[in-house]
Amino acid sequence: MRIVIVSSLYTPHIIGGAEISTQILAEALVPVADVHVMTLGGHRSGSVRKETIAGVTVHRLPHHNLYWIGESKGKGVLPKTVRRLVDLYNPRIIGAAGKLLRELRPDLIHTQNLSGFGPGVWTASAGAPILHTLRDYSLLSPVSSPLGNPALAKLYAMTSGGFSKRVAAVVGISGHILKRHTDAGLFSKAARLVIPNAVEGRIAAADKDFDRKPLRIGYFGRIEPEKGVREMIEAARMLPPDVVESVVICGEGSQREELAASCRQDNRFRFPGKVKPEEARRLMAEMDANFVPSIWEEPFGRVIIESYQVGTPVYASAVGGIPDAVASPDEFLFRPGSATAIRDKIMAYHVKSAEQKRRIQAACLEHCRKFTQASLLERHLELYARTLSGGGDYAVSAAYGQVQ
Structure with a gap:
């Protein structure tokens, strides 16, 4: 053929x-x-x-x-x-x-x-x-x-x-x-x-200390208005360091310099820029949870599956094709364009027990095998x-x- x-x-x-x-x-x-x-x-x-x-x-x-x-x-x-x-x-x-x-x-x-x-x-x-x-x-x-x-x-x-x-x-x-x-x-x-x-990539969960409470959260993608990065940053800044320990905003785009400047007084935020795929996977694996806060109608959610492959759950906007990629959408989707909705999801993950987090990781690994x-x-x-x-x-x- x-x-x-x-x-x-x-x-x-x-x-x-x-x-x-x-x-x-x-x-x-x-x-x-x-x-x-x-x-x-x-x-x-x-x-x-x-x-x-x-x-x-x-x-x-x-x-x-x-x-x-x-x-x-x-x-x-x-x-x-x-x-x-x-x-x-x-x-x-x-x-x-x-x-x-x-x-x-x-x-x-x-x-x-x-x-x-x-x-x-x-x-x-x-x-x-x-x-x-x-x-x-x-x-x-x-x-x-x-x-x-x-x-x-x-x-x-x-x-x-x-x-x-x-x-x-x-x-x-x-x-x-x-x-x-x-x-x-x-x-x-x-x-x-x-x-x-x-979505190519080895499916292997990184070791995580599920008992630790301050969260490390991440964003991986273009830093543009339609991606909802500003709203994610606002959500994290609403919460104290004993809830959000660090935030990694990984990628390039028209908003990167502006948003990085707005976070200079808060040393929890890092903007490493665009990194190689293997470095992105390493950073994804280090996070407790990653976020895809898009406002526009994403056709698909590749970064969601990439995060699942390293065993890190993802909270994402209920918009476009994203719901088709998310495991347990009722729990892990939020209203697009809302910093408050993102804050609530950060808190929801923060209060989970270690055993609940282990079960979520197992579900993520199983879900990504479909892609x-x-x-x-x-x-x-x-x-x-x-x-x-x-x-x-x-x-x-x-x-x-x-x-x-």
């Missing part, structure tokens, strides 16, 4: 979790399929550049746009919007994609994030069935974030919706992101299901077989969690 995965970016060009998840899927398929990735390179014109990475044949097409998506950092709202509007139908990139697909003659095409290609690339399928995985909201808005211009977003979603009728099956990495798109009218003819991301590469491969092979056989009667249900 020959599979072509289409993705805006591919390793070593990584912006976030979408690129990591696409790479995990591609490499998981290598033992059972001839896997090709069609992606965009940093060159604006010229020929397709081909290389092999971990058994995956990668084809980097010229981006044929205002700028390459891999160079988005620092671009203003206007150029970003113009580039994404070009995506709606870019005949040069669609032509290049169609030419390559006719040469490769895949059995299946599996598209991922399409910023840079645009949904018009679904017209270049060369007769192969198309599957699509929803990893962000870029089909609903030219700025792929909480929708700030409803009229523009509606026009954008209508265009994406028309092209999406060519898709045979659509996968949401959470029940929320799938429902968000289908409620907007996209993928009206597609089979629908949820397959959560695989392994083996599980991801099994679910996708089943999907591919059903699609190739013409079957597509899938119920819309979250794999783990709730469809909201």
